[in-house]
Amino acid sequence: MAKNGKRVRQIDVANALGVHQTLVSAVLSGNFNNSTVRVSRDKVDEILNAAKKMGYKPNRAAYELRGGKSSVIGILMPAPSLSFISERQMRLIVLEQIANQRGYRMMIGHIQNPDIAENYVDDFISRSVEGVLCLQHELQGDKNSIVKSLSRIENVVYLGLPAGVEDAHCVTMDHCDGIIQAVHYLASKGRKRIALALAGKKFRPMIERMEGYKLGLANERMAFDPELIWVGPEKVVPQPEYMRSIYKKLVSEKKADAVIASNDDWAIMLMKHLHSRSIRVPEDVAVIGYDNLRVSAMTTPSLTTIDGREEAVGSKMINMLLDLIDKGSVDQKVVTVKPKLIPRESA
Structure with a gap:
């Protein structure tokens, strides 16, 4: 979930402008033309500009509860053969399995640039996700934007210690x-x-x-x-x-x-x-x-x-996040996984 005081609500926009929340709701939902509330074009622009400046994002979860379109699709696929999956795929499988065992489902976002990361974080917040696992917090030429975006979410566990975050919860690979x-x-x-x-x-x-x-x-x-x-x-x-x-x-x-x-x-x-x-x-x-x-x-x-023991990394990351969500704290903020040399014929 978003950190306390971080998520901007419709009532916050209304209070900032000194207007009724019903008016703000009608404008932000795009229904002001069909609303019984009379609103001028100037007032619409004022509300929209204020909402944008304050960082307001629609609450998708609330919208869906009212019968709105979720814009989410499901995918069911066969479990991959262990003979043909990479270690990173194994990490993802472990994340999904443990989350499922503890009663959680996952949303997955693939990030290529800071803007895409920001959009995913906005979506996570609007859908009231309980926490986020961040498997990549540095992009080429940009070491801080993803971490900055995730600062709006209360429970975050990183793969590796992110730069500039002293109290981050993370699992590191040595x-x-x-x-x-x-x-x-x-x-x-x-x-x-x-x-x-x-x-x-x-x-x-x-x-x-x-x-x-x-x-x-x-x-x-x-x-x-x-x-x-x-x-x-x-x-x-x-x-x-x-x-x-x-x-x-x-x-x-x-x-x-x-x-x-x-x-x-x-x-x-x-x-x-x-x-x-x-x-x-x-x-x-x-x-x-x-x-x-x-x-x-x-x-x-x-x-x-x-x-690199990706399976162990995935297990420790998801359990740390779920403990943060369920218990509010963990014994160790930083957990390090030691790799293991596998001797074969090439050396």
Whole structure:
């Protein structure tokens, strides 16, 4: 639900203008032409402008109770086979299952830009949602707009700690520890030139992986060489030209004998590129991915990877939110999930 004092009601607009709520209701519902209340065009404009300035949004829940159109459709679909779903899909399945078990239904919004996020938050508030799970609170070039929009909702749990929100409820993934595990594993296998390939360096997961890489090397008493780091574009699908660039800088020029890739997609494409150059994995270059996608166990060689434990993340997020809603508080505001290295054939 919206935070106390945050949701602007029709009565608030009426009080601000010194008019009766019936008049405001007729104008904001668009029924003033059919209403028994006589209202001038100037008064209509005054009410509409005041409502917009005050941030008034229609209460969809109340409208639907009066028999109005809900503008919501339902979708029923078969449960996906566990053999063909990603870890992120598993997180969503866990969220839905636990919410259902505790008597809740979910509304889902896919955000590509701040305006879409703002529209979804408006819709959530108008439908009196009890709380929101925010799985992405940073957009490229914009780190604050989504968090600002969600400040109007009382119960919010974030995936990762949002910048500038000191008392946020969140579940974090320890990306730093995941890379520390990977470096330790590679060092234990005798690798001396361990490289890191990142998809960008601005977002928190990539920043934490860089920190983990440096700490992991220090733990193994290995020198940090910035030339063994490749940084690509922010959050893009891996492309062949990126694999050529990774190979050229890290393997050909800097003689890396192991590469920790940004995720499993990047790792699998890198293995394919190395194979095309007759470079053996793991004999010549070991490769480690991140995410533990289902396909990572099906590659040749099978991919050593870091499991972010998405199912555990989803479970902790939804239970934290529902405890906030049902009990008003939780024992821990910040819960951290440790990843797990999955050794396979590629390293």
